[in-house]
Amino acid sequence: MDMTPRAREAIEEAEVVVGYNTYITLVESLLEGKQVIGTAMMQEIDRCRMAVEAAAEGANTVVVSSGDSGVYGMAGLVLELVLERPKEERPTFGGIIAGVSAVNAAASVLGAPLMHDFAVISLSDLLTPWERIKRRAEMAAMGDFVIALYNPKSKKRVQHIEEIQQILLNHKGPKTPVGIVTGASRENESKIITTLDSFTKEDINMFSLVIIGNSETYVKEGYMITPRGYANKEAEA
Secondary structure, three states: OOOOHHHHHHHHHOOEEEEEHHHHHHOHHHOOOOEEEEEOOOOHHHHHHHHHHHHHOOOOEEEEOOOOOOOOOOHHHHHHHHHHOOHHHOOOOOOOOOOOOHHHHHHHHHEEOOOOOEEEEEOOOOOOOHHHHHHHHHHHHHOOOEEEEEOOOOOOOOOHHHHHHHHHHOOOOOOOEEEEEEOOOOOOOEEEEEEOOOHHHOOOOOOEEEEEOOOOOEEEOOEEEOOOOHHHHHHHO
16 A cells, blocks of 8 residues: 555566565556566565576566565665676666655554654564564663564464563553554454553454554544654754
8 A cells, every 4th residue: 555656666677586476465556468477575685686697587576575665675685696696697776765664654643653763673583583682672661762563463473572571570660651563554454542551451463563652652533643853953952
């Protein structure tokens, strides 16, 4: 729904479209007459290699990621694979097209929770050691950042988010506002605004994004707001 015009144009002009099967389905209306390479979850390297090969053979090729390709997307992997090839064998690299990241999409549903400094942390430990993830969460909480959690909970990772909750409660008040947006910018979009001490009781899955406020974040009339400090500036004038 929030695809940028530049991203849509790139897909429309492409001869080959590559992506995770779920994301390919989201752009199905743009794929008529194109070669489509779709793979399942956990096959990121395979599909990016196929994309680079297709481009090296001269086809106008795009790799589709949900949200922003440069934020937990495929941009880095594609670029690494392109640069690994000898210069004379590299396809022409058309660049990375920035999209609307899930954190921005979710924030817009909740109100304005990212108006001040914030940290983005993925709770998936498939590629990052869990101890490192916990340490990053604690450092962000100590710094009073607004914290956005990607990949907050899966069928296999049911306890991780509760561990993070306990870490954050060591540094943030129990009534700190927490927003949960599931399916941001999709047809089944939903939101919940709750508090740090109870948010893990809500329905959270891999399509959810969790935004935890800082010490000044508040909720008013159903909107989650993190002040930037403009009121203080006005008072000092």
